[in-house]
Amino acid sequence: MAAAVRDGAAVAGYMAEDDPDGAASEDGDMDVEVGGEESQARDGDRRDGGDGDDEYALLTRITDTSAAEARAGKDIQGIPWERLQITRSDYRKARLVQYKNYENFPQSGELMDKICKQVDKISKYYEFHYNTRLVKPSILHFQLRNLLWATSKHDVYFMSNSTVGHWSSLSHNLSEVLDFSGHVAPAQKHPGSLLEGFSGVQVSTLSVNEGLLVAGGFQGELICKVVGDRDVKFCTRTTLSDNAITNAIDIHRSASGSLRVTVSNNDCGVREFDMETFQLLNHFSYNWPVNHTSVSPDRKLLAVVGDDRDALLVDSRNGKVTSTLVGHLDYSFASAWHPDGRTFATGNQDKTCRVWDVRNLSTSLSVLRGNIGAIRCIRYSSDGQFMLFSEPADFVHVYSAAADYKKRQEIDFFGEISGISLSPDDESLFVGVCDRVYASLLHYRMVHSFGYLDSFM
Template identity: 70%
Template sequence: MAEDAEIANMVDDMDEEYYDKDDDSEEVELDGYDMLTKVTDTTAAQARRGKDIQGIPWERLNITREKYRQTRIEQYKNYENVPSSGELVDKECKQMEKGGNYYEFRHNTRLVKPTILHFQLRNLVWATSKHDVYLMSNYSVIHWSSLSCNLSEVLNFSGHVAPTEKHQGSLLEGFTQTQISTLAVKNNLLVAGGFQGELACKHMDRRGVSFCTRTTYDDNSITNSVEIYQKSSGMHFMASNNDCGVREFDAERFQLVNHFRFPWPVNHTSMSPDCRLIAVVGDHLDGLLVDAHNGKAVSSLVGHLDYSFATAWHPDGRTFATGNQDKTCRVWDMRNLKSPIAVLKGNLGAVRSIRFSSDGQFMAVAEPADFVHVYSTKMDYKKRQEIDFFGEISGISLSPDDESLYIGVWDRTYASLLHYGRRHSYSYLDSYL
């Protein structure tokens, strides 16, 4: 993962030259500013009538949406650790057919303001039901209910956070002004990782924070990803760090049960459904499939041209995917790991988040900005739905029942939470059920 000094400024949300302005009228400019900054929510009904899903008033701008989309694709700078990795992919790889329509727009919520602290880490949005979403907004973990339209703060890291429970190895003095780099919320457990190797754990049905620790005191110790999963012995979670370590914890006693070390910084890991294998990717062209019991490599994953930042397992336990800064998501089959079964190319940049639906029918893939692709696994990933908007993506999440897809949008003017709902095709007789 890139050092802090390498972090560049993001592409602007809208270039000023595209706004309608009248040099002779200050009032027009002020009206335009108010118009751009006081955008309201967008409902599904409004979108069907032609309103932009983000509320962008294209009719008031000096550029059409189509022209700005073209300009954005041409000018967006994809971050690469290996020079020209994306260009090589563009020459060798074609995009899959568009036209899938698996999730439909439901609502764009402007009250929710997702944020990002590190441009390479985009796993900061988690849906625990089709109505409940947790995400980062500045120093706060917030909860949004799309049912009640209520926004509430769950945990604030701007001040002092310390554990209220006593567990062996817990840092009783806690943390102050923790910068959160990654987040996971699942099965009533919240785990947040920080820039200095911090881990903070909270049971959602208990008051206070249950556990705090520093996984490492190395200079470059950022927590790049966390994953929560169920094992036969109970709930566990795994943290991947820039110190080349992967640590597994028991989520009930918060004890370290495994610590695996790798030759390069680990950017993302995910546990297979049977908890026997771990997909591991990081600051190396090749990924690894490792034994979850001893951390030994079972197989290398060869094909990506840059560093990887995303992994995910299909519920069948045979298929998994990796996302890379070469602008591809590659899908692998356990039965033959010599080459991926699918190479899926993005529009703008790196693949930074991947989510499979619980029923295994879909795979959602997020680029750094503007695009989320939903692939049909039944169609062998050859058909996709392209969700198109403007803004950096803080994270994506499918609800456990697959009914909702949430997308966090980070932007100076149009920050919001996009909500899509699963499309269903009901037959005539279904209307009686």
């Protein structure tokens, strides 16, 4: 992966001010306010204290959006399209054409667009519930989008600049969990733990699961904290390599029930830690930077993807490759297992998500296409009914795994995506939206056959 740092996120908008072609790109920066000469004039009015102050305040006033307001016609993100010089539908059309997908192999996404047909969006599995503007998700590396996690249908953890925050959709309370801008050090002594800790960690990836919060940094840092505890429990540097960035973290239980963390690094390594003793159990090395790994439900296999067109299936005990998966045209950054352990998915910069069956890995079971960019994040529902994936911006796709991925819902908004997460009971879907003006947390709820029961959930 490219080891570049992004100061904030590329954001959705009307005009790409820093792109000579005027096009949005995954590694570019856009302005959502209004754009063009009118936007620049308004900026001048604000600086001069002119009449533009009132209009700008009206355009960017921070207001949440509820499901009732959305049904009454309000934009779910609060974007005042009626005051802009472009309609939502026209901007969407322009965005589909202009957004530039980041590729390591040129035209990989364009080629897949030609040979892979999009599944019709005919289903609705999750419906909009609430959008809060108090939550301001952020991204530091444009290719790494695992920065948001739900631990219940009301509790969400997310990165916002240098801080891990917690949002309760039940109480609408926002709180700070861990601040990385200063000094972070463990309060307990464990063999291998760096008691001196770290200062100014730039968090590249995050995982919150099984009551544990683990953050990874650009210099190979790994910081562990028990959710609900005040102090950090463990700090270590996974690698001293110059190419040390921590790309992904997977928290899981071993076959014996002990808590484990699998870490993917840019130094081509995959490391497994025991989170009860905080000891390194395994270290596997491959021929390319590892961008993501996920452990199979039976804990016997690891799906490994990274800076290579091919993905790997490896033995979790010794790291030996059992199968090489051929089909993607670019680098991959996401993987996830179906709860049945027979199928798993990989997400690639060629704008496709491939579903594989361990019983026949000669070809992928399904090839599912995105709209504008790489597949950066994949999640399966706990019951295996649905598989979700997000693009770098604007789109989250929900597929029915039960219908062999032939039915799809498309969730459509504007802005870069910091992460997506389902609650453990699958009732809530949360989407982190990064934007200089319209940053927010989108909350969707599962659609039930008996809608009147929703008020009791």
